[in-house]
Amino acid sequence: MSPQLKILALVLTAPLALVVGLLTGTLPQDPALASQILWDLRAPRVAAAFACGGLLALAGALMQTLFRNPLAEPYLLGVSGGAGLLALLGMAAGMAWPWVSLLAFGGSLLALALAALFGRRLLARDHTPLLLAGVMLAAGFGALIALVLSLAPAEQLPGMLFFLMGDLTWVQNPAGLGAALILALGVALLLARRLDVLQLSPLKAASLGVAVLPTRWALFALSGACTALVVAQAGSIGFVGLMVPHALRRLGLTAHRDLLPAAALAGGSLLVLADALARILIAPRELPVGVLTALLGVPLMLWLLRRPYT
Amino acid sequence: METGLPTLCAQQLSLRSHAHALVDALDLSVEAGEVLGILGQNGAGKSTLLTALAGLAAPATGQVTLNGHGLLMLPPLTRAQHIGLLPQSDEGGFFGNVSEFVSLGRYPFQHAPWDLMSHLITWELIELAHRSLVTLSGGERQRVRLAQLSAQAPQYYLLDEPLTHLDPAHQARLLNWTRAEAEAGKSVVLTLHDPNWAAGQCDRLLFLFGDGRWQIGPPQALLNPTSLEALYGAGTASLWLTRR
Numbered sequence: 001m002s003p004q005l006k007i008l009a010l011v012l013t014a015p016l017a018l019v020v021g022l023l024t025g026t027l028p029q030d031p032a033l034a035s036q037i038l039w040d041l042r043a044p045r046v047a048a049a050f051a052c053g054g055l056l057a058l059a060g061a062l063m064q065t066l067f068r069n070p071l072a073e074p075y076l077l078g079v080s081g082g083a084g085l086l087a088l089l090g091m092a093a094g095m096a097w098p099w100v101s102l103l104a105f106g107g108s109l110l111a112l113a114l115a116a117l118f119g120r121r122l123l124a125r126d127h128t129p130l131l132l133a134g135v136m137l138a139a140g141f142g143a144l145i146a147l148v149l150s151l152a153p154a155e156q157l158p159g160m161l162f163f164l165m166g167d168l169t170w171v172q173n174p175a176g177l178g179a180a181l182i183l184a185l186g187v188a189l190l191l192a193r194r195l196d197v198l199q200l201s202p203l204k205a206a207s208l209g210v211a212v213l214p215t216r217w218a219l220f221a222l223s224g225a226c227t228a229l230v231v232a233q234a235g236s237i238g239f240v241g242l243m244v245p246h247a248l249r250r251l252g253l254t255a256h257r258d259l260l261p262a263a264a265l266a267g268g269s270l271l272v273l274a275d276a277l278a279r280i281l282i283a284p285r286e287l288p289v290g291v292l293t294a295l296l297g298v299p300l301m302l303w304l305l306r307r308p309y310t
Numbered sequence: 311m312e313t314g315l316p317t318l319c320a321q322q323l324s325l326r327s328h329a330h331a332l333v334d335a336l337d338l339s340v341e342a343g344e345v346l347g348i349l350g351q352n353g354a355g356k357s358t359l360l361t362a363l364a365g366l367a368a369p370a371t372g373q374v375t376l377n378g379h380g381l382l383m384l385p386p387l388t389r390a391q392h393i394g395l396l397p398q399s400d401e402g403g404f405f406g407n408v409s410e411f412v413s414l415g416r417y418p419f420q421h422a423p424w425d426l427m428s429h430l431i432t433w434e435l436i437e438l439a440h441r442s443l444v445t446l447s448g449g450e451r452q453r454v455r456l457a458q459l460s461a462q463a464p465q466y467y468l469l470d471e472p473l474t475h476l477d478p479a480h481q482a483r484l485l486n487w488t489r490a491e492a493e494a495g496k497s498v499v500l501t502l503h504d505p506n507w508a509a510g511q512c513d514r515l516l517f518l519f520g521d522g523r524w525q526i527g528p529p530q531a532l533l534n535p536t537s538l539e540a541l542y543g544a545g546t547a548s549l550w551l552t553r554r
Contacts, residue, residue: 068403196410197417204400206366208462209390209418254406 003258006251010265014050017269021046024276025283044174049275049289050268051177052168052234053244055226057267058184060241061248061259062223065195066216067127070249073242074227077134080236081141082111083228087235088148088160097170104163105232111137112224127216166237166290168275177229184226185264191218192256237290239297240267250304270296318363318393318466318497322372324522325358332358334522335372340466340497345488347512347529348501351542354520356501357398360468363499364395390418394464396455396472408446408454409439415461424461432487433457434480448475456484467491469500473507485511505550509533517541 022042027034059074066072075081086107090100114137119130149160162169171177188195194215197205202212230237244267245259253259274292281287320338324331332355340346340363348356361367363374365381374381376392394415404411409426412435416424430436433453443451452475459467467488473481488498488511502508508515508529515532517525519541525532535547 065403070405193417196406197414199404199406200414201397201400201402203361203366203397204395206386207364207390207393207395207397208414209387211386249405255410 001252003253003255006253007258007262007265010262010269014265014269017272018046018050021049021272021276025279045168045171045275046272048171048174048177048233049168049272051174051181052171052230052237052268053240053271054181054264054268055177055184055230056237056241056271057244057263058181058188058260059223059226059230060243060267061245061256061263062188062195062219062226063241064245065198065256066219066223067131068199070246071242074223074230075138075236075238075241076131077115077224078111078137078141079108079224079227080231081138081145082107082109082114083231084164084236085141085144085148086110087163088145088152091156091160091163092148092152098172100163101170101172101232104235105228108224108228108231111141112220112228116220130220162288163235165288166235166293167286167288168234168237168271168278169286171233173233177233180226180229181264181268184222185260187222188260189257191215192260195219195256235288235290237271237293239290239293240271243297243301244270247301247304250307317375317377319375320363320372321375323359323362323369323374324371325355325362326370327353327355327358331522332520333518333524336524338516338526340499341513342465342495342497343492344513345492345498345500345511346514346516347508348499348516348518349503349505349508349541350501350518351520354518356518357470359518360395360470360499360501363466364393364468365389366395387418390462390464392464393466393468394459394462396459396467396469398470398474400455404443407440407442408435411443411454412457412461415458415463418462424463426461429457429461432460432483434483449477449480452476453480456487460487465496467496467498467500469498471501471503473502473504481507505533505538 022038025042027037056074060072063072063074063076064070067076083104084107087100087104090103095103115130115134119133145164149157152160194210197208197210198212198215200208206212227241245263248259248262248266253262271289271293274296275289278287278289278292318340320336323333323336323338325333348359350356358367362369365374365376365384368382376384376389381389409430412426412429416422430439433456435453435457438446438450438454443454446454452472456472459469472484476484488500492498512529514526515529517532517537519525525537538547538550539545
């Protein structure tokens with residue numbers, strides 16, 4: 001199957017996933033109330049889930065190219081740790097949602113700034129310093145998060161855990177997230193051919209005329225911005241950013257002009273479906289969607305890894 | 311040069327590794343149609359020199375010019391249209407197949423037409439065209455990298471140990487290709503460790519002694535037991551010259 005056909009299949013899957021997301025769950029008998037729930041509550045959440053999933057998968061694809069490593073993922077540089085720490089501190093101080101979200105966004109940007117500050121040396125030739133800085137920061141944030149969790153009052157723990165595992169309950173502004181997805185995908189597609197070349201070593205890419213350092217910083221900023229936007233609204237939803245681009249590459253979508261739109265579509269559809277399951281599995285209670293992405297993702301990933309390279 | 315082709319020159323080029331001089335004040339003009347071999351011990355600065363000639367590293371002093379313009383000042387794409395580099399390894403993070411890898415060589419030319427098939431034929435890659443790079447052997451991968459460079463088709467080919475991993479048949483293929491490119495007016499600069507190959511295939515040789523000293527000349531002038539032992543150390547000349 002050609003890459004175009006695979007992308008077409010994903011384009012057709014996306015509205016299907018959105019409809020499934022919209023129709024999953026019970027609705028009251030009263031048509032007026034049902035319509036209100038469907039369009040005022042469920043539709044924004046489904047749309048936001050799609051945008052978040054798309055942004056995460058796109059960010060993951062960009063990170064994997066930046067680090068030339070299929071294990072790279074959006075949270076590699078400590079973005080989720082920075083966001084989680086500040087959001088939890090906000091919750092512990094009794095702050096309400098929009099402020100917690102803003103704190104989380106600030107925390108992601110702080111983590112990115114620290115990673116850039118400590119890792120900027122030698123990014124042109126070697127990305128190891130940036131990678132190590134990011135991994136160290138993530139570890140540090142993880143320890144601080146554990147500290148906050150151990151000191152926080154018990155009744156705040158569920159909310160904190162949901163944020164850390166990723167949860168779409170509180171997502172606001174799906175239109176903004178959708179616009180961000182389209183914008184980020186557009187910018188990334190402008191770089192697509194250059195990103196193909198950047199998969200080669202920095203020296204080889206430079207010899208082919210790619211301005212390696214500016215392109216790498218653009219990748220860092222773009223994937224960081226996508227991730228920070230999602231984390232601020234939905235916490236650290238795991239696995240989508242790691243698995244979706246990796247799986248698409250295994251399915252033969254390796255050129256970035258194919259991979260990037262496919263990642264946005266597949267990541268969006270996957271998160272919509274995972275969120276639908278998260279809402280109904282133990283209804284009326286909800287599961288954090290991050291648990292579902294991992295539960296769906298791990299077997300799929302293991303199955304893909306069994307396929308031999310051709 | 312009177313041919314009107316762009317000329318690649320090193321002028322008073324000095325290269326260092328940390329505080330240690332590798333090459334001092336090298337003057338070199340790469341001629342059209344020549345194959346120039348660079349020989350020297352490990353760490354003598356062969357790869358560093360190729361990188362500087364490619365305009366990808368700033369020298370300690372001096373400069374490399376293309377048609378009189380400093381290479382480091384040229385727009386990257388313009389530079390890549392004239393100079394191609396084969397580094398020792400570069401395919402680590404590539405997830406696609408052989409055809410896609412070879413096609414990346416055309417990046418500097420954006421949409422200019424070219425013929426993928428002819429490069430796959432030259433490097434015997436037709437049957438591997440749709441294989442993923444991770445499934446290839448070392449020698450196959452080296453041919454894929456050479457095909458990517460031949461697709462770029464620059465005026466100046468800078469090859470860092472192109473013989474690596476190649477079996478004798480494919481070394482011969484590389485040799486034919488190098489000759490054909492040189493006869494078409496291209497210039498080939500390559501690093502290598504085999505004085506026999508250098509004697510047979512290179513028009514000029516550049517010896518790097520690793521301490522700043524260098525020597526340039528035709529193979530028949532440079533390849534003798536004395537100069538080889540000066541380059542590689544006592545007792546090394548017998549390794550090769552017994553065959554001559």
